[in-house]
Amino acid sequence: MLLNDILSLPVVGPEGRLGYVADCRFAIDGSPGPLLADAQLVGLIVAGKHRHGFLGYERTSVRSPAPLAWWFERRQRGSFLVLWEDIESIDDVVRVRPGYTRWSATL
């Protein structure tokens, strides 16, 4: 599966549509290699209305320039992280398991 195929897909939970895949969150467990060999997919970032990422403004440490940070913070409202183990299936839509947890999308 290519990441490109997952990005922007609609996400559906037990309670109905949750939003769209805006980004994928990785953790680099070992030392970063040129091909991200040691990166592992932690989960998907689900955003309510927007299908695109947040240009790095999901990190609380990056707050400038202020108008851009404010704009992307607004866009991020309602977005959350769903862990990979809470993903039930991926085809035309991403299905989330019942009892999943909405983790904060900020870093």
Add this chain to the structure above:
Amino acid sequence: MKKYFAVALGILTAIGGFVDIGDLVTNAVVGSRFGMSLAWVVVVGVVGICLFAQMSGRVAAISGRATFEIIRERLGPRAGAANLGASVLITVMTLTAEVGGVALALQLASGVQPLLWIPLAAFAVWLVIWRVKFSVMENVAGLLGLALVVFGVSLFLLGPDWGDLKTQALQQTSHPRETPLTYWYYAIALFGAAMTPYEVFFFSSGGVEEKWTEEDLVTSRANVLVGFPLGGLLSLCIAGCAATVLLPRGIDVDALSQTVFPVAMGAGQLGLAVVILGVVAATFGAALETGLSAGYALAQFNGWSWGKFRRPAEAARFHLTMIICLVVAVLVLLTGVDPILVTEYSVVFSAIALPLTYLPILVVANDPQYVGEHVNGRLMNAVSTVYLALILVAAIAAIPLMILTKAGA
């Protein structure tokens, strides 16, 4: 001593390299139609390109990544690809205009039809890209481009009414033949001519080519902050010449010969020879820069090996891309399309595409993961955010104005 020499050389090449066919044509057109009343746009554009180049140069020096590697990383593959498509299209359009400009300048020198010069000019561009070392290429083209200083000399020799030029620039005198819409259309064209996206692709990729490090930041800053404003001054001299000679006579600029006509009047035959040399150098240098920029953009985005510091066999796709772009430029020009017209459109489309590359660079220049402690300061952020708004307004207004004014007709 060596360092001072490097700074001086960098500044000189930045001045010579600042002016390209877009600046030559647009400044002359604007000068002949609006006098100096759009001079403020050149100032605004020069400050903008200084900000943009300074940020992208800093990001390249500290992170070792050029513009399109960053765009791919920050925007992701889809938005990044749309961005790439638009940027490469504008760059190839500018390349077409530059190759056409070389051919027109050679026609002025020789009287031989530009259609015959076009394939030759494109072949020469390819040969230099293929064979000549990056620093030699940049310095020779930039230094020869300094011959355009003759526009400044001519302006003095023409002895204009300086008070009148100043009044035109500061008091916005009316132009009976023009409408406010054409005024604003040409304001955007002039802004696009000063802030052309390829300049930034070239500048940041050049930083990687020349293996800039943190220590080179001072040199790069000096090149930008001194060289570009002096290049802008040269642009104003082009407009000033047109405002002095062409505006009172009601001559519209639709050929390169009209752009250099004031120089022939002010500085005679010698001036004309020097200005033709300058135009050939400036357009040829810009053709090299735009050709390389198209290659840089595609190769960086796709993760191909790129750079003139590698032998062509080690960066085959990068070189192939540039050959294809040059062939496209030649084919477009051989249809008989007017290079001046291509130039006029290319500067407006440059303004339209500008936010696509400006935004990611502004974002990354604030990201400590890329630039560590060298993130933008408060003042830099305040000014560059104002410019983001300005660039967005220009980009959004450009197409409606183009339609309403029938491209400034």
